[in-house]
Amino acid sequence: MSHLAGYAYDALQSLRPEQVTFLQDRPKAELHAHLNGCIPISLLKEMAAERLASRSSDDPPFSDDVREGIERLQNGASLNELHDFFGLFPAIYSLTSNPDNLGRAARAVLQQFLDPTPEAPPQAAYMELRSTPRETPAMSRLKYIQTVLDEVEKYPSERCALIVSLDRRMKPEVVEECVENAIKLKQEGRRVVAVDLCGDPTAGDMNTIEKYFHRAKAAGLGVTLHIAETKANTLDDTLKLLSFAPDRLGHATFLGSKEQDFVRNSKICVEICLTSNLLCKTVEKLEDHHIQHYLKYDHPVCICTDDTLAFRNTLVAEYALLMAAAPLGLGLTEAEITRVAEMGMQSRFKQTPLPN
């Protein structure tokens, strides 16, 4: 809790102790959390200190930029727009570029969501951790996924699974490699449940990677897509992504009313990241947030943290934003919050084995 700050902190602080207990006790699913965006700052600092003390030849250079990046994270990076956010990752990536540190990072993130603390039950009853496979001098993309899976599978299957993220900036052949790896691992009985599309919302050509999402879907993997996350996302981009037949959508902040109707009629769950949207300034005020639209129609949503390291939030604090009275929160009743938590649990990807 010590890293908690900002909107989420204020909302949580405004609640009475029994309200916090109520939120803690709801079985909640975390379905939208990026591994490298959720590493505890204490572990990141520990890894930075180790790197400075003994550099391995496999490690990328530890530059001033990296040191500055970690300081920004430590002090609560100020984000004027979404692009400032993506600038935080080179520092983090330079520290999680070998299997050992990646495994430690995955372990710490899973613990943060899934383990109880002396004061509180686990933040999440169930978690789908997501991460983008990276090739580094010390590991292949396949090894990357296997390393994260090794940590995910230390928990029982009813507690967590892995989503393989595909970055919009990836070359088509890299997207293909990652999708084929995800399918292969799933066929081996490993706990990969879906693929995700993430990264800089305006990068990449979705036409060139469309076929790999259809391939993932046909092979039994779920599909979730970051969609219409910024004003700069075009209608063509949104329509193309909807044609991938996604099971869930991340953010979906700037959908037009026709596309919102399509999402509602297709019952596609929307992964909602309140603090993330407020801090990246894609939503100005909580009361303007598109969650209101989906709540009105009792449409499936899932409340998620996105990146706890950068946004200094927790899953319970995101629910506090639903519960706290205006202007700190949306003032939902306990019954409404219970319903939202249930919708999240019902939106988990299935872990059915694949046909051969």
Ligand code: 6MZ
């Ligand atoms: C789009 C995001 C994101 O995959 O290396 N990522 N992509 N929108 C967001 N909303 C704020 N938050 C995180 O985790 C970090 C990567 O997740 C994506 C970015 O591509 C980031 O580099 P992994 O574990």
